[in-house]
Amino acid sequence: MTLLTPDQLEAQLRQIGAERYHNRHPFHRKLHDGKLDKAQVQAWALNRYYYQARIPAKDATLLARLPTAELRREWRRRIEDHDGTEPGTGGVARWLMLTDGLGLDRDYVESLDGLLPATRFSVDAYVNFVRDQSILAAIASSLTELFSPTIISERVSGMLRHYDFVSEKTLAYFTPRLTQAPRDSDFALAYVREKARTPEQQKEVLGALEFKCSVLWTMLDALDYAYVEGHIPPGAFVP
């Protein structure tokens, strides 16, 4: 192992995104290209809800481990973004506007009863990673946000073009993410560029991003297998 410069480390992180971020997944291509029916988009939104709903838990788990007020203030903002400042605001509430708009019963969505087990296991793996790994790895695992503005733009424009059952209003979740994600990933990227000072730490950072890409990818594998290939596992949402 050799020590990378910060620029080399960043280049390797961006390479991981280019190869492993879930915009390359066949299910995402189908979602954006209008190849899914409403039931399949419902299944995606229902399962992705669990990811959204657990992000504040993931961030609070890390917040509890951060050693300084400066770091905690930075990380606390992420929880504010997701949970909002009053009822009906924040990313989780905006995701429920999407599931509402798709005709899913809100109590059913929030019950989590119809989740694919793979969704639950993948998202829980992310929360546990942030609890169990180093703070450096936990922060690095958020770096998928480096790549999210591109996928969000593709997703919103593609879905609006192809699906008459979504609207700008129901896709309101995504608009604030276009500014929040770059702000958050700027911080996380600067942090890992500065703090990953040994080959071992740099390997840890790269591994954390690969891990996080695998969380997002596995969620789409399960959706594609269940709702496109038609193998819905026992107990999961049946459209």
Place this chain on the structure above:
Amino acid sequence: MTLLTPDQLEAQLRQIGAERYHNRHPFHRKLHDGKLDKAQVQAWALNRYYYQARIPAKDATLLARLPTAELRREWRRRIEDHDGTEPGTGGVARWLMLTDGLGLDRDYVESLDGLLPATRFSVDAYVNFVRDQSILAAIASSLTELFSPTIISERVSGMLRHYDFVSEKTLAYFTPRLTQAPRDSDFALAYVREKARTPEQQKEVLGALEFKCSVLWTMLDALDYAYVEGHIPPGAFVP
């Protein structure tokens, strides 16, 4: 919710097995019926290795929580079954005889480098379940062993009949399981029949078995999607 008699509880547990145990999964049918090629059987054995390798950790996690020597002696035997009494003995070592026999490099298998992320997340979910849920639920989650003698008989006879790359020697893992699993599930079944004395506890027991079935099912979903449908995720074993 109504209180079930122990016999009614057992009947509901057996019903869950009839509906959700992984012998009903399409990948398992293909495995037993000789529909897979050697590379696909390798992928199954490689991924299933992680399950085998983590079972002692799962059992030790529960062992650490059990309150009496009597319970701990019972549970300790499971670790002995899997880890053996000397090098080369026990279930984990016998599983490696299978991966050896299939031509997989042992260092590669043990490195876990080629695992499907879904395998890792599913198995880890099982270990975490046993750590985080009640002792009653943790013991109940082992009850898939009620159904394993049937699947093992089908698997061994089907694989020996259809695949010239397996032998009785490489399938040696399964023979002791035919006596160990019923002994273990007899204990766990008697335990939950006696200890689940409220509707809430009975619901917990039933939910634990459903959870465990979903762990095994999700592992096969991922294998089928990756190695039969041909969507191998980034970083996983490529035959």
